[in-house]
Amino acid sequence: MTTSDLVGLRIKTVRRQRGLSQAQLAHPELSDSYVSLIESGKRTPTPAVLELLAQKLDCSLSYLINGVTAEQMEDIELALGYARLALENGEVAEARTRFEELLGNSNLTGLTALRQDAEFGLALATEAGGDLDRAISILLKLRKEELTPERGIEVAVALCRAYRESERLTEAVEVGEQMLGGNVRLAWTDLLVELGATLLAAYLERADLLRARQFAAELLNAADALGTPRSIVAANWNASIVARVTGHGHEAVSFAERAMAVQLEHGQPRNIARMRVALAKTLLRSGTRDAVAVRNMLRAAIAEFEQTSTSTIDRAILHVELACSEYMTGDLDEAVQHAVTGRNLLPEFGNVLGAEANLLLGRIYGAVGRVDEGREHTAAVKGWLAPLPDSRRSASTWYATAETMEQLGDSEGAVEAYRRALACAGV
Known part of the structure; x- marks a missing residue:
């Protein structure tokens, strides 16, 4: 059934429950033939007509449009808010459970935008919990639907990242390039720079170092032109990784420190914590800072990670990096402990x-x-x-x-x- 069919059916159902004829519902503002056409799905009522009919039928406008009452809509939005909050606070298992419960609510069926919000949230929570295969499955299903431009880019970012983390690099590159290199090249935005940064990491993992260097420069130029903290952090963070891998240690540290400075001023606690580990990793491998200083930075990051919504994989990376620094500074017992902790956090x-x-x-x-x-x-x-x-x-x-x-x-x-x-x- 089309949306018009469903709206017409709801109007007809409520009208009959109220014991009204089409003529009684229509009088005096509308004609009974027009009401008949609406109920049969042959006419789509304007917002003003819908609001009028809701008043005459003594029901909520939300029910006529979406099939849910105002109270049910409020409950759904509240549940979605709690699920998002759990994810932001790092309570991954709880977030996953809340999103799954929400998607099991039959009232969500006709609410396309809210259902897509819940499915995207479930994909992120599933990814954060380390179940990359299921996260990819959810994202692929979402990608087949009609999405808003912004949601389409968000799904592409998450899918490219999940493919990359799964070492499915060809698919990661395909997702990023399809979005960025379509028939019409999109103007750079924060979200597109983040997608570009995710694609850049896939190039790097695929050992396409020349392309990675070229694309890193393109992203840096785009971020500088935008001038937004979000794009500057994404571009510089990933340019730092490219510089480190290609043997440009001082350049890598410079990019990482710029990203860290902007993140400290504008970023959320979770991203600041992750950036601190990335900076420590860069310093450790570039040899520009002594291992003890880097180790102390990583030790301090443990408490920071516990207080923010970092994912399971984020925490695994922290512990393995800390194990490396403990090994380099000679504290082998601590190195063993962190290596085991990091490994056990992974699928x-x-x-x-x-x-x-x-x-x-x-x-x-x-x-x-x-x-x-x-x-x-x-x-x-x-x-x-x-x-x-x-x-x-x-x-x-x-x-x-x-x-x-x-x-x-x-x-x-x-x-x-x-x-x-x-x-x-x-x-």
Whole structure:
């Protein structure tokens, strides 16, 4: 049934419940034939006529338009607000439950915009909980619907990110390029810069370093032209990652520090916390700050993460990065604890971060002479990497695994890991 059919049916139903004829409902403002056409779905009433009919029928305008009463609409909007708040506060499981309960409400069926809001929220909560496959499924379903331009970009950002985090890099790139490189090039906005930044990270993971450098420069120019904090942070944060990976350490730190400065002034606590970890990671790998200072920065970030709505994967990244800094500063017990914590926050297997955590554990146990345990953890890297498609990060992790296996005396395992690294690199 069309919207006009449904509106007409509701008017007819309420009119009969009130014991009115079409002529009685119409008099004196409308003709009974016009009311008949509306009830049969052959005419779409204007907003003014709908409001008039709602008054004459003593029902809410919301019910005639959407099939729900004003009270039911208020309940739905309140439930959606609570679900969003739970997600913003980092209560991912509760947010997921609230969004699912809301989507089970039959009154939401005819409320397209609110239903799409709830489904998008469920996708974000599911992604934050680490269930990337289900998040992708929800986003793909949403993408097939008629969406507002802004919602369409938001869905593309989330889908590109979820594909990238799942190491499905070809699909991540396709999503970003389809939105940004359509038949008509859209004017840059904050949301499109964020989509571009997400696409940029996919280029980087795919080892398309030349394209990444070129696109990073394009995003920086777009962000500077817009002049908005949101676009400046997104462009500089991701340009920093590109600079670090391509060997431009000082440039990487400069971009990261600019992003951090803008985020501190304008950003939300969750994004400030995530940015602090990104900056620490950049400093640690560029060698521009001593490892102790970076370690202390990451230790302080734990409390910050606990007080904000960072996702499970965000917390896993923090703990693995902290494990690296503890390892570099010689506190091996703390390094082990954080590596295990970070790994255990991740979905089981199929995640490069989990592989990196196990690899670090292998190195730590090898450093203290517990070689058998070191080999066990290093061998476990295969389970985390094997399900993933080839990528720059996977190749790098396979190569590091091979080196660690050699150091631990596992020659056979090292040869296999070197082969996997070459295969990932396309050699």
